[in-house]
Amino acid sequence: MNHLEKYVLVINPGSTSTKLALFLFQESGVAEKVEKTVEVPLQIIEEKPHYLDQISFRLSQVRSFLKENGVSENQLVCIASRGGPIKPLPAGTYKVTKHVCDDIMSGRVLTTHSSLIGPVVAYNLSQEWGIPAYFTDPVSVDEFIPEAKVSGLPEIPRYSALHALNMRAVARKYADSVGKTMDDLTAVIAHLGGGFSIGAMEKGRLIDSTNPNEDGPFQLERAGSLPISDFVDYIYDNWPDLKALNRRISGKGGLVAYFGTNSFKDILSLSKEDKNKALVLQAMYYQVGKYIVAMNAVLKGSAEVIILTGGIMHNPEAIDGIKRYTSWMKKPYAVYPGGYEMEALALGAWRVMKNVEPLKDYEVSDYGN
Template sequence: MKILVINPGSTSTKIGVFEDKSPIIEETIRHDKTELSKFNTVIEQLDYRKFAILDLLEQKGVSLNELDAVIGRGGIVKPIEAGTYIVNEALINDLKVYSKEQEHPSTLGGLIAYEIANAIGKPAFIADPVCVDEFEEIARISGLKEIRRKSLLHALNVRASMYKYAESEGKNVNDLNLIVAHLGGGITVAAIKKGRIVDVNNANEGGPFSPERTGSLPSIDVVNMSYSGKYTRSDLLRLFTKEGGVYSYLGTNNIKEVIERVKNGDKVAKEVFDAMCYQIAKEIGGMATVLKGDVEAIIITGGIAYNEEVIQEITKRVSFIAKVVSYPGEFEMEALAFAALRVLKREEDAKIYT
């Protein structure tokens, strides 16, 4: 089975051609910022990016007729179950509608996949977008009736880690209870119950602080800041999601740099580093209670997981719960390819977006 994978970023588009689970081609198309600035919206970039992909495939000698399917990274739509979805008219419409409210380049993944696949009569898919929502109802209650907890997470990498672990153990994902901590610019810790993500912190709104996000904050202090007259709404959003966390204390969001500062005797850097690991461990502990202590493994993934010092510090605090497994980095391209492959091989059914 030959699968084309499309993963649009803000100034680049990653593409891959996979033969079953083996990558034949993996390339990153860099888009000129001047060219992108000509478009008023992300949606308007569709043809520009699509033709860049088609040109590259032609240069690499890949015929579209060789493909069995095309899969794109899923954009923001309404909350949906995890899984692989056929790109249909309802999904196309919602990708466009939701993009007006919250623009993100991943919106183009499904749209470009559909246009390329439709031209050759093959299926187009998306898989595990950030809006995956499998919360149990109890997890939605926030403590204030006007606010409900939302499921927003790096579902693609969280579920890729779940599948990677299941394969390594020779087990079915639907039999597993896991905790997956995705450590990147934002940090999400997910409780997985029999293959479903039943609870997770939204990295933009709560949970542990990260290299650049504040995570959970004392609500009264946030109210006081909001009405102090010192900050606009956009100022606070920037502070909480781009200039918070480690950056707020140390002026950098580079964890490697922080670790070097710790090794060189920087006491403030050590305090902040230890506190970040402490908060991650505390969130993992909380998710263990969601699963009533029935946890087979704790998986740590994402870019920060390349730093062994982080793994060690977290493991000290959580190894009593379950074994700790590290899968450093992100697996977006292979996760998308494998999601399409499971459907093509009829190991899973494709889901229908309605």
């Protein structure tokens, strides 16, 4: 690559792979130059099943990625990392600091997830190279109104965990397309990928949303909301251990439990061959539509647009299936298939470095203790 060009390095770890990208840092924004997904070998996962034990290996993946693309650390303006479920935070971009890493390493987080290795890797490299590292709109973004946090049991409140990064990215894209800022936008946003988040955005703030691991429609691999009494009976009758139970409802639930595959392309094909499977797929559209309507109710009917995003939205049949239950609201639709997480991370870093928006403060707290 051109040695005069400057780049944002983007790091997005998953449980079995790491997405890496280089974005050209420009006056007007960022432009993707290269993106690659590098696998984490099964041997590493078996030897070091806890993601925080994989730090040195993930660091080596980043170094190899830069070397194979002919980019040196002195060409990097900053690092942009996925944030993960750190702790409840307002939306925005934060600097990765020692305090952030201390919270992750000591378990003061909303929940454990492999994405939490991202800020730790980014911080290590930022200290070595003398450049800042940032994370933007983690899944623990919490802008819920108080009513959204009340459940039917005081000891089990609802909490915010959602695909905030992509939801806010597409909201910003839509707002730009109609000559508005995201802070002026009120919309229902449905992220429908591997997990589903259906949220209500009021003036740029996600004031309520389904939680892909807790409630909402059933998804590709997740069970969503379940009949609670029957679920309690199921737990006692089957005596599963906690890990197996969690795996059943998040990993082996949802469409994969009915179809035996998490490939939506295969699910569409199978639904055309089997009327029972067709009913299950229709039920998923039904549930997605039901929660879209519910989130518009949260907004008192004021949503100006329904935004659909995520990998499932590459399929026109899925879009039509959802509209069957929501078109009566007479709202316009904006569809952004796939995900924009890598670009959103790079742009979040760019905006704070260019003073387009302020850097948010990450305050050390005793959350999780």
